[in-house]
Amino acid sequence: MNFIETRGNDGQRLEKVSFSSAILSPMSSFGGIYSPERLPALGADFLEAHLTSDYKTLARDLLSAFDIDIDAGVIDAALDLYDAFDDPSNPVPVVKVKEGLYVSELYHGPTRAFKDMALQPFGYLLASLAKARDEQYLILAATSGDTGPAALETFKNRDNVRVACLYPDGGTSDVQRLQMVTEDAPNLKVIGIHGDFDDAQTALKMLLGSEAFNATLREKHISLSAANSVNFGRIIFQIVYHIHSYLELVRQAAITLGDKVYLDVPSGNFGNALGGYYAMKMGLPVEKILIASNRNNVLTRLINEGKYDMRSTSLVATTSPAMDILKSSNVERILFDLFGAERTRELMQQLDEEKYYELTSDELKTLQAIFAADFCTDEEGLHYITKTFENDDYLMDPHTATCFKAWETQADKPLKTIAYSTAEWTKFSPTIAAALTGKTGMSDLDALQTIAEMAGIAIPEQIAALFGKDIAQQTVIDKEEIEQEILTFLG
């Protein structure tokens, strides 16, 4: 299987590339991104045949349908990382919360957020490729809180790969910051910057695009790569859990094989939703994919009105910060798949230049046959957290809560819904403690203890241990100093 570019080919680059070059060198013509040339069809028996198989077998067979240029042994070793999840026999539990509503918990990995689902195996794959080619890589990451810990965790102590991770000092939760600054490995550098997430992201993009920086790295025989969510090496692992969750519903006798379901996805950069879209195109019986957003509701407006509009909106900080995004990168792959490269290039160029595009009414109809959308304010989110804890005895984080609104307003047929839980309660505990007690402004540690007591559950070891660990990463600097800091780290 080869990969082609969402904005077409400029005649300078290869028209098609292999999976491994798409993940190692993701830069493509006209600023597009790589997408699979075609999606494999799963075939009528695939679902039935995997009713009794475990998560890793399902993942292995799905990846092999993509026929990618990675050795089976490497794929198996990458998938073995799911053995470190809470329950190795089922890394993604699916829990019934209400009549008709099931929650697929994607947060049972080492950093307690769904980024582990993709980054754990992806990190192993990328490091193996680097080693096999005898190449050195620098992975740059900018994080608002969840990607950073997951990227550091997956690359720590791996040969041939070093990671520099930028985070806004004061802009993450205590738990998220501790997850990063307590990481102690010679190949990891964590850099707090004076500024917000946008500053971190802008600094990263500048370095990725800087000729001088790239030339300095070349002298050191280091290639630059990014672990951001458009990398297809992450997306491929995000198709698996949608199929797994469906099969779990069949196993729990909630549905019969072939019944349609809603997938209900808390969305930011649209990687999770894209995985669901690909699963649907490959043959998973899905009625619609519900896109849940917070107040930063560009996706809601795109799907309901056909307009992608960043002109009059500025980013607002919400209690679901991992979804505080205006430019949702993976939407481009949907445009490409539905409307082709030429139209995608036109729309994306318009978005870059005018911060706006509008679909035709036919295009909007096509989009609405697949997606429905709604957004959830912070106040509504708190309400869903409180109500669900009190009435259904289920504890959830503010990102997951946005799905409950989309479910109430968008799941209009009497079909089962799979909502995705993208973070454990431990990662956003002050918000959850406020929902449960009415008290705001608690520290993470107070909030964790309060919730644990109220819910009668233990704080997971990975989180509890953070508060006693040494701070290994002390660097907090101005934006202007980032480049020099990274070069010093590389030696």
Ligand SMILES: *Cc1c(COP(=O)(O)O)cnc(C)c1O
């Ligand atoms: C990254 C993240 C999201 C958004 O996922 P996308 O794939 O970018 O749409 C939602 N919730 C949490 C907790 C996240 O970390």
